Amino acid sequence: MTPAVFAGADTHADTIHVAAIDGYGRDLGDGEFPTTPAGYRDALAFLASFGSVQVFGIEGTSSYGAGLAVVARTAGIAVREVIRPEATVRRMQGKSDLIDAYQAARAAMTGRAKTAPKAEDVEGLRALLSTRRSAAKARTAAMNQIHAQLITAPVEIRERYRKLSDKRLIDALAACRPGSRGGVVATVLLGLKMLAQRHRFLGQQIELLDDQLRGLVAAINLNLISARGIGPVTAAQLLLTAGGNPERLASETSFAALCGTAPVPASSGKTTRYRLSRGGDRHANSALHTIATVRMASDPRTREFVATQRAKNRSNPEILRILKRAIAREVFKLLQNPNALTGIADLRRIRREKNLPIRVVVEQLGTTLNHVSRIERGVAFDREFTQRYRTWLQAA
Known part of the structure; x- marks a missing residue:
């Protein structure tokens, strides 16, 4: 009978250190391999030389260990995400690639590492969402620069453009001809023209990224993006928070806590109340906040609910807390049924x-x-x- 083996890996940019232990926690062997396809195959072959690998605990399955995790799962090995040891453990036992690899193996054996790695398709969402977020920040920065420069611009420029809306301002500045002017006016106009063109280019990038996100999210969970008030950006963020694996979450309560929407008691004396949680994934919390504000503005049922709560003298933060908790509950159910919505092709x-x-x-x-x-x-x-x-x- 092939002996059962539990493996662990400490991962870095250029190397991985793997270790194997048996079912009794005894060290079997370790080795260092390069972070290349050949290195990953050699690492798995090295671990298999000790027996049948039951569980493979890997640090950083979403970063340095992503490639190794994919190869291991393809080989049919159960992979688990390992969290780096606590500071107290590191102080007592020391820190090295060898020690961390054996710690990862023991975490896999004892069940301390029980979280499945995030799905590969969600990593595409992560890349697009990160790019969109930086593009949106840069576009906002460009618009802020335009408004700031208009304040100190020559009177001729300031009076001509100061009353235009943002869209008309961008169109006018992007089409202006600084070369037809002279002196400081031409120089300032050139700077404003470049900023306007940058703003327009970033806007085009954001539209393209939104289209790509919409298609990816629909392929992963059409039911989620079809819910009222949930767009491609908020849906992508919620999928990332859930890790692309709803089974990673034990209940909708745990998902609410993960999103920072679990109510926190804030009572004192005769006053009984709850406040918004400041923990959890703040990007997910922001996504739920966006969904709540969209529904407050456009969803009749939500607007009726808000009116009822205001009649009870509840403040806007309290109403938002209740709404975000309810939306988290709804999102959790949608994550559990990604294909519940009938297609629209017909x-x-x-x-x-x-x-x-x-x-x-x-x-x-x-x-x-x-x-x-x-x-x-x-x-x-x-x-x-x-x-x-x-x-x-x-x-x-």
């Missing part, structure tokens, strides 16, 4: 087969032509409207 075909003009759909369902068109083309997703639209088509 909606346009059914409408045309029944010879129904799109204006009739708009009139009957109380929506807009653009909304119906975007739903039919798969550019936008709206679970509630799609279900209502399908039911109406079937009855028409």
